[in-house]
Amino acid sequence: QERPEVLQRFARHYQTGEPLPDDLLQRFLAARKFNQGFATVEFVSSALVDLEFHTQPASAAQDVRAFEKKELEKIGMPEEISLRHRPTQFGHIFIGDHYAAGYYSYMWSEVMDADAFGAFEEAGDIFDPAVAKRLHDDIYSSGGSVDPEAAYEAFRGRPPEPDALLRRRGLLDDAKAA
Structure with a gap:
């Protein structure tokens, strides 16, 4: 379930000070998952194509369109959805070493x-102040002195779980996550 504490605290009518009506708040939260x-x-x-x-x-010279088609078929890309970026104009993947094979990092x-x-x-x-302190101590204040994976695991006690993003996006509900 969404936890809209911030909205409940600050989303108020500018003249009356009344909080955002609950039905409007629920529609707003549902729209984020559309x-x-x-x-x-x-x-x-x-x-994945990146x-x-x-x-x-x-040295592998190849037909970019044929490569793209083959890869999209391999991953089962629905025909109704086209690539966000076509390989021939996808600056992120060819602009330099710092982006090479790194487009997935945005989603990660x-x-x-x-x-x-x-x-x-x-x-x-x-x-929660205790969780905020752990986040600060384990991640924010560690800078480059600790391996990022180790810093995250120190904070969370485990590696990141992709299901968290699926739940946030409304693609996995809590009942299925258990």
Whole structure:
């Protein structure tokens, strides 16, 4: 279930101070999950094509359109959804070494965000000071002194779980996650 404490606290009528009506709040929260299946498939398909491009030997000259078609068929891309970025204009994957095979990292950062937020939800308070202190001590203040994976696991006690993002996007409900 969504925890709209911030909205309940601050989303108030500018003249009367009345809180946002609950039915409007619930519609607003539901709208955030609209079309997330499409958006996820669209993004992940570009990330998978990016990764596959970068597994090819540098000397492997090939027909880009044929490569794209083959990869999309391999992952079962629905015909109704096209790639977010076509390989021939996808600057992220060819602009330099810092993006090579790294487009997936945008979604992985969303996984980590959703999973880290889960620590606050599990505490029963999204403002929980003890969880906030752990987040600060284990991740924010560690800088580059600790391996990022180790820092995250110190905070969460485990690696990030992709299901957290699926739940946030409305693609997996809590009952199926158990």
